[in-house]
Amino acid sequence: MALALVILLVSITCTVFAQDPIVKITETVPPIVDKWVNAMQTDDVTFSCQVENLPVGLKVKWKRDYYDEKNRKQTQAISTDTSLMDNTRYGIEKPFPFVWRLRVRRVVAADQANYSCQVMVTLQTFVTKTVNLRVNVKPYLLPDSTSSDMTVTAGEDITLRCNGTGLPAPVIEWTRLGNALLPVGTERYQGVELKLQQVRASAAGVYNCRVWNTVGKVVRSIDLKIKYKPVIKAASEISQAPGYLIELQCFSKAYPFPTKTTWTKGSYAISTSSGRYKVHAVQGAFGQLTYELIINGVQEEDYGKWTCKIKNTEGTASKDIELKKTDVAQKSFKVGRVVKGSASRSTVYLMTLVTCLQAYVLTQL
Ligand SMILES: *[C@@H]1O[C@H](CO)[C@@H](O)[C@H](O)[C@H]1NC(C)=O
Numbered sequence: 001m002a003l004a005l006v007i008l009l010v011s012i013t014c015t016v017f018a019q020d021p022i023v024k025i026t027e028t029v030p031p032i033v034d035k036w037v038n039a040m041q042t043d044d045v046t047f048s049c050q051v052e053n054l055p056v057g058l059k060v061k062w063k064r065d066y067y068d069e070k071n072r073k074q075t076q077a078i079s080t081d082t083s084l085m086d087n088t089r090y091g092i093e094k095p096f097p098f099v100w101r102l103r104v105r106r107v108v109a110a111d112q113a114n115y116s117c118q119v120m121v122t123l124q125t126f127v128t129k130t131v132n133l134r135v136n137v138k139p140y141l142l143p144d145s146t147s148s149d150m151t152v153t154a155g156e157d158i159t160l161r162c163n164g165t166g167l168p169a170p171v172i173e174w175t176r177l178g179n180a181l182l183p184v185g186t187e188r189y190q191g192v193e194l195k196l197q198q199v200r201a202s203a204a205g206v207y208n209c210r211v212w213n214t215v216g217k218v219v220r221s222i223d224l225k226i227k228y229k230p231v232i233k234a235a236s237e238i239s240q241a242p243g244y245l246i247e248l249q250c251f252s253k254a255y256p257f258p259t260k261t262t263w264t265k266g267s268y269a270i271s272t273s274s275g276r277y278k279v280h281a282v283q284g285a286f287g288q289l290t291y292e293l294i295i296n297g298v299q300e301e302d303y304g305k306w307t308c309k310i311k312n313t314e315g316t317a318s319k320d321i322e323l324k325k326t327d328v329a330q331k332s333f334k335v336g337r338v339v340k341g342s343a344s345r346s347t348v349y350l351m352t353l354v355t356c357l358q359a360y361v362l363t364q365l
């Protein structure tokens, strides 16, 4: 009976000694969500490993598995019991006798790895528990590969660049102000480079590139200015009866702003107001410019072909308007009724005032 008891006790004791250690990850900061610990760059993270039934003489180790820059799997030892390979990056805390808490200080992208708490029982047998750390970094722009505001010439091939980085790797998406179509033909485009071939004036404006990932976003606005020589639209002919007021109008677009405009008829050129001729320019919306020659009382010599000529740094454009003679007086475009021309100073002055007022109202619309 006594022998049987001894055998039983010995066998129980042996069973206890032979039992494998039990390794558990009891707590992580930040907590595990969907098998991952997600930390922001510069956070401290901790992983608590609790070990039961640790055989005498065996040590608890922390190690990590990660992919290096060349995407090769690497294993790195971090600690054995409380001694560390690198105590600037890591710490081992002992909040309880059977807990080995690993602290990774101020995490950076390179700390993204699988961390394992391990007890080696024999060379072949070890008990391990692993925790996966993902480091998140808000996206930021890489200034060397991101364009700033640009001024180019129509017809050039250009590339707008916007590159950013972050963790997870960010999406880079282009749009135009007001969701106008991109020159690639869609409202949105994903990629580092937005190539614009033979840019046209209509491609000018603000381009926004949004760099975003699961933890943040950053936006860069690039104002693209396109230089082109003036483009002019005008009625090819208008008519007026002698003695009445008429406006010759050239509607133009240009960038940069025109430096010179001239009205010519044969060898006669007008670039500033004089006598019954008044020259006038109104700036409208969308870079539209209206150039006018107001003839305050058409005379015989005014009939025929007039040319408006508009010049900027990119070139000169011109358009012809034929002023024809009629018997019936025509309405002034701007006043909206027939206006009898008058050389009298007060009428010219009044007309100028009306025109200026209208110009002012137009620009305010
Ligand atoms: C880390 O664990 C994840 C999920 O189990 C796995 O997909 C990945 O390959 C592991 N990384 C390394 C470096 O072992």
Ligand SMILES: *[C@@H]1O[C@H](CO)[C@@H](O)[C@H](O)[C@H]1NC(C)=O
Pocket (backbone or CB within 6 Å): 142, 145, 163, 164, 165, 192
């Ligand atoms: C954008 O930046 C990333 C991260 O630095 C880099 O790997 C990639 O080659 C860059 N892409 C381009 C097109 O410059």
